Amino acid sequence: MATAPEILAVVVNHRRPDLTAACVRSLQADLSADVRVVIVDNASGDGSVEYLQSSTAGDDVHIVASPVNVGYGAGHNLGVRSGVEVWGEPSFVWLLNSDITVPAGTTGELVRASRREPSVGIWGPTLVCPDGAIQCAGGARLRRWMLSPQLRTTPGPFDYIHGAAPFLPWRAFDELGGFDERFFLYYEEVDLSHRARAAGWQLAWCPEAAVVHVGGASTGADRGPSAVSEYHSSLSGLRYLALHHKALLPVAAVCRLAGKAVLLTARGHPGDLRHVLRAYRDFAMRRPGRA
Numbered sequence: 001m002a003t004a005p006e007i008l009a010v011v012v013n014h015r016r017p018d019l020t021a022a023c024v025r026s027l028q029a030d031l032s033a034d035v036r037v038v039i040v041d042n043a044s045g046d047g048s049v050e051y052l053q054s055s056t057a058g059d060d061v062h063i064v065a066s067p068v069n070v071g072y073g074a075g076h077n078l079g080v081r082s083g084v085e086v087w088g089e090p091s092f093v094w095l096l097n098s099d100i101t102v103p104a105g106t107t108g109e110l111v112r113a114s115r116r117e118p119s120v121g122i123w124g125p126t127l128v129c130p131d132g133a134i135q136c137a138g139g140a141r142l143r144r145w146m147l148s149p150q151l152r153t154t155p156g157p158f159d160y161i162h163g164a165a166p167f168l169p170w171r172a173f174d175e176l177g178g179f180d181e182r183f184f185l186y187y188e189e190v191d192l193s194h195r196a197r198a199a200g201w202q203l204a205w206c207p208e209a210a211v212v213h214v215g216g217a218s219t220g221a222d223r224g225p226s227a228v229s230e231y232h233s234s235l236s237g238l239r240y241l242a243l244h245h246k247a248l249l250p251v252a253a254v255c256r257l258a259g260k261a262v263l264l265t266a267r268g269h270p271g272d273l274r275h276v277l278r279a280y281r282d283f284a285m286r287r288p289g290r291a
Helices: 017-029 050-054 072-087 106-116 170-176 188-198 229-243 246-266 272-283
Strands: 006-011 036-044 061-066 090-094 120-129 135-138 139-143 148-151 165-169 202-213
Touching: 006 017, 006 072, 017 036, 017 050, 036 050, 036 072, 050 061, 061 072, 090 106, 090 170, 106 120, 106 165, 120 188, 135 139, 135 202, 139 229, 148 229, 165 170, 170 188, 188 202, 188 229, 202 246, 229 246, 229 272, 246 272
Parallel strands: 006 036, 006 090, 036 061, 120 202
Antiparallel strands: 090 165, 120 135, 120 165, 139 148
């Protein structure tokens, strides 16, 4: 077995191999820490695996082709397990969206912050939009009564670390068991942060580390409301409340549905409410809600 890496980074790809390859190349170019990368292709079926094999070659990259789309959180868990099998247990785990690019020096900043504060179980870097605007200062608040996230763009308290690029010490990831795979897409990071705090870990923003994040590229949400994002954000939000804030579930479910109806109508997409209603039906019938 090869020497265990300092950082095991996992990137989940679903039909955006161009973005995934750019993310991996940015990790390879950042020499501030020892990084090995696992790419998990979630049954893209569009030539993604072949593209990634030709564009991200190297001993520091391992590609896993999942025959089925297991979801975002399960894809990351699969990548971590595969990376540990290939290289051994890392010191840190970095779970990345495919639409992230990592400027030089970022990984080193996260490692230094984590070593300074070993009580922190999940770090969030600064997320920057492609135009340079601050998208998120590490984490977000969650208005649970409406299942509505409020991204922080300035220092302050937050409820969870943003899911685009959470960075964890191996001890924390191993203790928490990674993402809860009942969340196919969305809210897996909210759940992970909730469980980390319950286990005594702290959540923290690392302002010295910044990554560029497009946002919503794999689901189509970067171009406006999409069936995938509307359905899974509603279904996973309801599941999160049922697991951790059950008393709020009846009120929050009604408030979110009403809010979604108003918002989608105002944006000119009233027909997309059917995806939200399908999520409510599948939640009530306890359907898994896969892709």
